[in-house]
Amino acid sequence: PKPIPLPKALAKLPALSPNQARVTRRITFTEDMMAGRFFINGKTFDHRRVDFRGRVGDLEVWELENQGDMDHPFHLHTHPFQVLSVNGKAFPYRALKDVVNLKAKEVVRLLVPLRNLPGKTVFHCHIVEHEDRGMMGVLEVS
Numbered sequence: 298p299k300p301i302p303l304p305k306a307l308a309k310l311p312a313l314s315p316n317q318a319r320v321t322r323r324i325t326f327t328e329d330m331m332a333g334r335f336f337i338n339g340k341t342f343d344h345r346r347v348d349f350r351g352r353v354g355d356l357e358v359w360e361l362e363n364q365g366d367m368d369h370p371f372h373l374h375t376h377p378f379q380v381l382s383v384n385g386k387a388f389p390y391r392a393l394k395d396v397v398n399l400k401a402k403e404v405v406r407l408l409v410p411l412r413n414l415p416g417k418t419v420f421h422c423h424i425v426e427h428e429d430r431g432m433m434g435v436l437e438v439s
Contacts, residue, residue: 310391313356313379313408321358322349326399326422326432328365334431335369335422341431342421348434351411359407363399369432370423371405372396375414376438381406396423411438 327336334341338348351357359378363369377393383405399405421433 310379310393312391313410315358315381315406315408317356318358318408319352319355321360323360323362324420324434326361326363326365326369326371328367328427328432330366335427337421337432337434340434342428342433344435346435347417347437349436351436351438353411353413353415353438355411357409357411359409361397361399361405361407363401363403366401367427368401368424369399369427370396371399371420372423373409373418373420373436375418376409376411376436378407378409381408415439 323338325336325338327339328334329336340346340348358381361371373395377395378397379391380388380394380397382388384403397405397407415438417435417437419433419435421428
């Protein structure tokens with residue numbers, strides 16, 4: 298079979314503005330290496346707890362801060378996001394992502410459009426040992 302040619306240009310993404318955001322969420326990542334525990338906003342994962350509640354169709358800004366000494370690749374299920382800035386420096390291009398690496402002592406700002414997909418989903422560090430040892434939270438969209 299003949300290969301399909303690559304597209305000449307990438308798909309256009311909507312220009313989302315943080316000024317349209319309904320809410321700004323602050324999310325901190327920390328770890329206790331001696332105890333082998335990992336935290337989001339000072340808490341370990343509890344599947345019975347809802348950490349954030351959002352509304353379908355809303356645009357949110359999420360400010361991620363890694364206060365620890367290790368990288369934490371942040372992953373959000375269901376709702377692709379756009380990276381606004383890393384340590385206050387504007388991200389060089391617009392793209393939909395579901396993972397962004399959060400380096401030690403780094404702050405990353407995201408624009409999170411909550412699509413028409415109500416229900417519970419999770420966000421977490423994408424390093425499985427960190428996720429399994431507590432670095433995960435629940436987002437409920439209604």
